[in-house]
Amino acid sequence: MRAGFTCDRCLQSLRLSVRAQVSNVRPGYVSGSRRKHHLASPIAGGLESRQKSRIQPKELQESSKRLTSSAARPRVQASSAGPSQHLNEARTLLKPNNLFHPFSKSPAHAIRQRAEFIKQNAFCPHPSHQQTRLPDSPHDPEARKDPHGALPPAHSHFECPDCGVPIYCSEEHWMDDFEAHLEVCETIRQINEDDHDLHSGRFFPEFSYPGPQDDNFVINMTNWDTFLYTREFEAINNDRSMRQVTRMLTYPITVGSVLHELSPYGIKKGGRLTVEGLKSMAALRYTLHPPRTGEGTDIAGLRLKAPPVRIFILGARAESSLPRDVWLQLTHMFPRAIIQLIFIGPEAMANRDSEFPLPERTPANPFGGIVEDRLGPQMKITTYVDYFHTMHQAQYFHPYDPYFDCFMLFHPGLGHPASSFEWAETLPQLLETKVPIICTGYTQWDMDRDIKWVHEKCAGEFDILLEPGENIFRSLRWDLNDLDPHDVSCGNWGIWAFRGKRYEATYKNE
Numbered sequence: 208m209r210a211g212f213t214c215d216r217c218l219q220s221l222r223l224s225v226r227a228q229v230s231n232v233r234p235g236y237v238s239g240s241r242r243k244h245h246l247a248s249p250i251a252g253g254l255e256s257r258q259k260s261r262i263q264p265k266e267l268q269e270s271s272k273r274l275t276s277s278a279a280r281p282r283v284q285a286s287s288a289g290p291s292q293h294l295n296e297a298r299t300l301l302k303p304n305n306l307f308h309p310f311s312k313s314p315a316h317a318i319r320q321r322a323e324f325i326k327q328n329a330f331c332p333h334p335s336h337q338q339t340r341l342p343d344s345p346h347d348p349e350a351r352k353d354p355h356g357a358l359p360p361a362h363s364h365f366e367c368p369d370c371g372v373p374i375y376c377s378e379e380h381w382m383d384d385f386e387a388h389l390e391v392c393e394t395i396r397q398i399n400e401d402d403h404d405l406h407s408g409r410f411f412p413e414f415s416y417p418g419p420q421d422d423n424f425v426i427n428m429t430n431w432d433t434f435l436y437t438r439e440f441e442a443i444n445n446d447r448s449m450r451q452v453t454r455m456l457t458y459p460i461t462v463g464s465v466l467h468e469l470s471p472y473g474i475k476k477g478g479r480l481t482v483e484g485l486k487s488m489a490a491l492r493y494t495l496h497p498p499r500t501g502e503g504t505d506i507a508g509l510r511l512k513a514p515p516v517r518i519f520i521l522g523a524r525a526e527s528s529l530p531r532d533v534w535l536q537l538t539h540m541f542p543r544a545i546i547q548l549i550f551i552g553p554e555a556m557a558n559r560d561s562e563f564p565l566p567e568r569t570p571a572n573p574f575g576g577i578v579e580d581r582l583g584p585q586m587k588i589t590t591y592v593d594y595f596h597t598m599h600q601a602q603y604f605h606p607y608d609p610y611f612d613c614f615m616l617f618h619p620g621l622g623h624p625a626s627s628f629e630w631a632e633t634l635p636q637l638l639e640t641k642v643p644i645i646c647t648g649y650t651q652w653d654m655d656r657d658i659k660w661v662h663e664k665c666a667g668e669f670d671i672l673l674e675p676g677e678n679i680f681r682s683l684r685w686d687l688n689d690l691d692p693h694d695v696s697c698g699n700w701g702i703w704a705f706r707g708k709r710y711e712a713t714y715k716n717e
């Protein structure tokens with residue numbers, strides 16, 4: 208059975224390793240371990256043999272040393288197994304009770320690299336150091352530092368033994384600032400375990416997404432649980448799996464939850480949608496939820512279809528590289544609509560190295576868009592590595608229509624000192640289109656800063672469509688900022704929406 212799922216080359220090395228194991232190991236041991244591990248052992252054994260063949264003996268020794276020393280730490284769930292068995296476990300399958308590892312001693316190469324990156328780029332947050340940059344917010348540990356502090360800035364080299372992330376420059380500073388660190392330590396430890404979970408090699412049933420929605424079931428968007436249940440996801444009974452899957456799904460579902468006719472945001476008291484918001488959403492819902500037309504598969508059943516709804520995702524970064532299955536969830540929420548996702552931004556191709564080089568800029572494709580049109584009849588995704596304002600000035604997307612268009616900005620950092628200048632030109636153009644602009648923020652502070660900036664730049668020229676507040680479909684997983692590990696945030700924490708003001712024509716004598 209194993210052969211059916213394995214490519215020829217792997218199979219060959221598997222056979223070799225099986226033969227080698229059989230000759231080395233006493234038969235009694237093999238049968239014993241089989242009984243214990245049942246299904247997991249053939250897969251684990253296969254992976255282990257493949258990886259072993261690539262590892263140099265010296266590296267192997269080092270990693271076994273590393274693992275034994277980490278086993279000595281009290282925090283790690285030590286087992287009675289010898290070093291070699293430990294090695295096997297770490298190389299193949301991290302168990303749920305063995306997910307915590309200090310970053311620099313992690314069994315996963317990618318995480319060790321990340322530890323190196325943090326050590327080289329992040330600065331110790333202890334208040335006795337000089338300030339390295341302007342503080343982002345009053346909660347930023349940088350705000351506690353004095354520009355003329357006693358000590359020069361120092362990189363984060365000391366790993367907190369409880370959360371395993373390099374944060375302070377030395378053990379003394381970590382102990383001295385322990386009270387401040389304690390506020391985030393538990394959360395960072397959870398991030399550590401969640402990151403190791405992704406590298407654990409376990410099977411991820413939560414990442415198998417359901418297909419089209421059954422006509423007989425209505426989606427309930429009260430919260431994540433009701434949504435996943437009514438969308439017929441495999442039952443997720445584990446908090447960690449829930450965190451992993453919501454981190455991905457937050458992107459399509461956040462957009463969907465605002466646009467959908469069964470949106471949890473309404474105009475009732477406390478529902479956060481404003482009257483202006485209802486007008487805009489009603490227009491889009493008209494296109495997104497067309498009435499049934501008696502469409503069929505033969506010629507007699509052909510019906511005219513409405514044009515696609517264009518969702519412009521501006522300043523796109525990680526969300527553009529999400530698996531397409533995740534984005535297709537959006538079409539399953541709107542089974543009779545056609546949706547065109549347009550990712551725009553200089554970083555829109557981040558993490559998509561396999562799609563390089565970018566298409567040439569031709570008269571037919573003047574901005575070198577990457578088109579993905581084989582995602583089924585309902586969805587098309589186009590990506591442009593450019594600024595929206597450049598394309599807008601070229602009238603590339605004209606005309607805009609409030610019935611068919613909407614802007615989505617995932618944590619744009621409108622008011623962030625490092626990025627607000629990039630948005631300064633875009634904002635008036637977005638307001639001019641009179642199309643809804645949905646924004647999210649990493650934290651309350653991040654979102655409030657964006658709103659304040661929009662008020663400063665364009666006071667009186669826009670209407671709020673959705674009152675700012677926590678996003679019902681935020682990511683339940685927390686993430687680290689590798690440049691500043693004390694900065695913990697989660698994807699799409701908050702949500703709000705606005706739109707350029709529309710002036711209704713009024714008659715004098717009525």
Ligand SMILES: [Zn+2]
Pocket residue numbers: 331332333336361375376377380
């Ligand atoms: Zn320090």
Ligand SMILES: [Zn+2]
Pocket residue numbers: 367368369370371388392393395
């Ligand atoms: Zn800690």
